[in-house]
Amino acid sequence: MKRIKLFEEFMKEAVKTSYDANCAMLYFDFPLMKNIHSEINPADIYTVEEDNSYGLEDEPHCTLLYGLKPEVSLEQVRERLEGFDFGECLAHNISLFENEKFDVLKFDIKGDNLHAANKSLCELPYSSDYPDYHPHMTVAYLKPGKGSKYLKILNSQEHSLKPLHIVYSMADGTKHIMNL
Numbered sequence: 001m002k003r004i005k006l007f008e009e010f011m012k013e014a015v016k017t018s019y020d021a022n023c024a025m026l027y028f029d030f031p032l033m034k035n036i037h038s039e040i041n042p043a044d045i046y047t048v049e050e051d052n053s054y055g056l057e058d059e060p061h062c063t064l065l066y067g068l069k070p071e072v073s074l075e076q077v078r079e080r081l082e083g084f085d086f087g088e089c090l091a092h093n094i095s096l097f098e099n100e101k102f103d104v105l106k107f108d109i110k111g112d113n114l115h116a117a118n119k120s121l122c123e124l125p126y127s128s129d130y131p132d133y134h135p136h137m138t139v140a141y142l143k144p145g146k147g148s149k150y151l152k153i154l155n156s157q158e159h160s161l162k163p164l165h166i167v168y169s170m171a172d173g174t175k176h177i178m179n180l
Contacts, residue, residue: 021068021127022067022072023168024063024064024065024068024117025061025167026061026117027059027166028061028062028163037056040056046144055141056139057139057140060137062109063136064081065121068121069127072126074178080123081121081178084113084117086163087111087163088111089110089114089160089163090109090158091109092107092109094157103141103144103146103147105139105147105151106138106139107136108135109135114135115135118135163180164180165177
């Protein structure tokens, strides 16, 4: 498929950003994300110069597990996730994570096997400050206090999402695509 080929090329050329840990993520085909972003006032968007991990989320995904240790290999993740079928997922229940620096506008995600995949990955070496898995998809990082107005604008929206592939993102910014 041409779209996956283009995405693979993008991933090779993506800006390398370093993180504290590795992460496994389920990526979605969600072209309507651009429509949602068009509802957001650019003055409300939280950004950090030379750090592209904030702002508008341009890679719609649901994290399966963040915090995997650097020694966890792509093959180990592939083995843990082999055979999982995520079916069609649902983005619903727009809500916020709030802290002093920014508001995270996000949808909760429902889908087959998200919790089972997380549980399987948790058998690998990892660390997390969050004991409960809450599948979600970030829409945008907003300046503190700016997120609540978007809860009203996007209140009853639900979106069916088609999973594309799994990405295993390494702490050094390298990303590996795994087909479903």
